[in-house]
Amino acid sequence: MEDHMEEELFLLYGKSGKMPVKDERGGLDVSKVAKPVQATVSSLKMLDVGKWPIFSLCSEEELQLVRQACVFGSAGNEVLYTTVNDEIFVLGTNCCGCLGLGDVQSTIEPRRLESLSGKKIACLSYGSGPHVVLATAEGEVFTWGHNGYSQLGNGTTNHGLVPCHISTNLSNKQVIEVACGSYHSLVLTSDGEVFAWGYNNSGQVGSASTANQPIPRRVTGCLQNKVVVNIACGQMCSMAVVNTGEVYVWGYNGNGQLGLGSSGNQPTPCRVAALQGIRVQRVACGYAHTLVLTDEGQVYAWGANSYGQLGTGNKSNQSYPTPVVVEKDRITEIAACHSAHTSAAKTQGGHVYMWGQCRGQSVTLPHLTHFFSTDDVFACFATPAVTWRLLSVEPDGHLTVAESLKREFDNPSTADLRFLVDGKYIYAHKVLLKIRCEHFRSSLEDSEDDIVEMSEFSYPVYRAFLEYLYTDSISLSPEEAVGLLDLATFYRENRLKKLCQQTIKQGICEENAIALLSAAVKYDAQDLEEFCFRFCINHLTVVTQTSGFAEMDHDLLKNFISKASRVGAFKN
Template identity: 25%
Template sequence: MFSWGEDCQRGFCLKGDPITEEGVHYLNFGHNVTDLSAGRSVLAFLKCNGNAFILRTNESKDGNRVRGKQKFVKCKEKIEAVSCEDDVVMLLSEKGSVFCVDTTHTPYTPRTLDSFSSIPVVQVACGSQHSVALTKEGQVYTWGLDSRGQLGLGKRSSGARSPQQVRSLLSVPVVQISAGGDQSFALSVSGGVFGWGRNDCGQLGLGDTKDMYTPACVRSLNLKKTGDICCGKDHTVVLTKHGAVFTFGSGRYGQLGHNSLRNELRPRLVAELWGAKVIKIACGRYHTLVLTHSQKVYSFGCETQGQLGNREESNPSVPLPVRLPPVHSRIGTVFAGENCSFAACSSDEDVSINSDTSTVSKATQHGLEDLVDNWTSKCDEKSWKKIKQEIHRTFSSASCLNKSFLEEGKNKHFQTSSKYHGLNLKLARRHFKKLVKTEDVWIEVEASVLRLLPLFDKNPVGVESLRIFLLLNELLHVVQKHRKQQQRSKLAEMVATAVTSLSRESLKVLGEWWSSLSSSTMERFVSVWRKALCVILSDEGAPRSDGVRNLLQVLQYMYNVNSRMSESQRLPESDFYVMIDQKFLLGELQIWRSKSKRRYVRDEPVVLCNFPIVMDLQTKKLVFDMNTYLTWVTAVLL
């Protein structure tokens, strides 16, 4: 591994003497280093055999910072990743357990975070004094200091001692997290970027300098196909799937790479790296590293401790190549922390594996399509118990559903916007058919979805959160087609309730997505709500409940969208007609007549005067004739 910057070789137990050139050292650890993180006073690294080591940096009597010797951290599980706060190290095991090591006390004893005892974690990221965790199901948890909103939990008077779920990200299909200083970020499966916390230098990329206490979408990065995010103390670096680099936040030391020391409030492309195809990024406190596909390492920003590796006397504000010693090894990745920098060497095979610009955890990328075949195959009682738990975890998570059945061809789902949903609905329909046709599986799926729907956010962050409503529409269609239900559908009513509870902005996005559907898909979606209403309203004892009103309201929403579509795409109005029992209609009419005469009636008409779109001409004429007859009878009796 190459190392440069503050105490770049001190404290490490090495094999042989380091090879040095221009302040950059080649360190032989005996094993490849697979992960490394450095905070204000601590550095932790991980070898490929799963062993973790910690080096503590302390101030000497004369005020200089001195790094101590590396110490092995004995842990009961094999470690997969490390991340450092200023004084605390977080260790993530292969099993998904999280361990905390307070380096201000010796010996360094890992303490298990009990909050994750039954929740597998796939990534941990640390800021100065706070931590962020991403679970296997795509849920985000934060804990630690909350002075600038870096926990994303809303305005609070204090921090959190134990991990707390960031509820505003519940439905966002998060696949990566990042933290640095007092800010935090989450990356969604289709490249959506969400930031929260300190923003005095514009490090959240929102175009202003206001701190954010809950996650906010960085709209400037929409459709940029973001694959990785990295944070310094008060600057942020973003890498796209195509190898382009954007930076924003503090430019005080040139760490943004724009040939200026200005702050950037919005993501700005690093022009000097255009065409280089960057594959890895890393942030120190005030400096930035990038690794290109051609195996070149560039650095820019603060150079006070030699952390740029190019012997520049001033702080260069444009990317300059790091002068690496002539050692015959390929570079797999780069690490940066505080005032030091590292480039890890690996085999050709490892480099080819790591050459993708995305550092998204593989465990979080799997959607529902990878699980259905396993669930619907024959199994023993022990396996079924495990499958039930898996079904509950998956269908109780909007995040899991929202990252399923994506349009993968040419990464098309990265184009997700308010105009395009990014889903492969045909694939979803095929898998839902398998679920619905397997009785035991369907019972568990339905129960889980019914538990999920009341928890859904009325104003979710990011458009990807709304994919679930298209998927549930497909699921309801498959249920109606293959289960031949004759009774009221509680699931349909609850989905309708969730749709009608959405904010105006979310409904507008959903409407845009509906209007982009093919005529056959739109017809299929409309038929779901029409059939659900036919089952209810064809009975004279049909309830005038909120559930029925919500079903009617969804059908009205779809009718409004359909009426704005071009004539060639528009569905005929007959597709919205619902079969209504005559006695129920008579009851509706009597309620309406009583209301019009200002008499007290407990019920309100459900269909009449509110949703005329569901009545065909014959039904409307029937209501008109009944009203004429009742008027005549009333006149005769008087």
């Protein structure tokens, strides 16, 4: 296998007729395959909708106009996409009227979805019928397609041949996220409330009964006073992440996909107690398995595992959250969808891993792919080849205003101002700095100088600050981000301060945890301080053996030990 990486990739794409070598568990033997050269975030490629077979029905000219797309259906044979002109087109077999055209006729040519003309799509999800739930940029909800179990939320069980605006109990709400199980639907509102409707044989709409729910109803119980920030659906189960990082689950649990340590169904939301002390940011559901991503970049999985979709190295189901080991890189994105047994993840370094069902084979451990996007995993490996989220495709050759500004940073040919830091120049534009920063608005107001010397901050830190004013983002090591946090505090740049804290969180490890905790205390970054403290407690044995802990400031050490004792860190 050592010299056959290309053969394996061709096989997974369906371009080779050879059967894959299997390991002793029946999965692809990827342990000896050479790893691709490390990819960086800057080398990300534009999403290519052409990887989905259904798009082969479109011409090159039509493909170039695509800006958003969703591929769905029992065989990936339905598609909805938007164009540069905000027009919505559909094509495919049109099962149960799921294309929303007013009929059930299949079409191999894109047809305009006139009833949603002028609407901008914010998010979209689909069920197995299939049915479609769409939220617009204004927060309105539209549904259509299969409705045998009231999954359209319009109070009937008649299939919806055209998009129907769902306003019952949602008329004064702005929907910001949607999720569909096989035959039920969830939406999340801007004020953190979850509404559910549709098939409820296992309690998946969270109503404390098993009667189908024909119209949107708020999911309450344990979620009554919680602010939900993320939702997801498995085939017949539902998940919600709240702003404190807790995960609540309800619905079918026959494979342990609720993570409660049992296999009994749950008719109302219940907290996943096994994740106590762990802050979850995102949840993603497969057909009968669940993935969560924590604020430390760790992935946990549970539920069905017949294809290795939990990434544990075996095919045994798990009813409790189990860590997924993906090298040592931090995970920044997880991917799964209720119609597949495939899992994927993307790391901070830009690597994309997959595990689970892969073209009929089983991959029981995270496998490093050559992809730059988790979307490509589902296009090329999953069965059916559907999208796990609404794709967004950037246009070729067109630069937005924001993209144009990014290109001009540190460009000597157009700059009218130079900063001299540590003997090196950084090129900038006075007018942009005055527009973007209150400090420069006053300091550059009457200045005719074209060179400004800066000695208070290092070159990497000050360059990152100026680049942030052009790009709204930062790219620094956590240690350098501490210096930028100092600058942000000095210049009263609150948004930059938040970004620095986020960067520090993403780069924390046992070796630097104490130094980052000290910085958080110094700059009064309370959220970051709490995060660093929690990280130290979760990795206490290793952290206390580092040089940073040995050299810790006396007062900080005293406070740390006191606080750690209060949370029970030293109990046997």
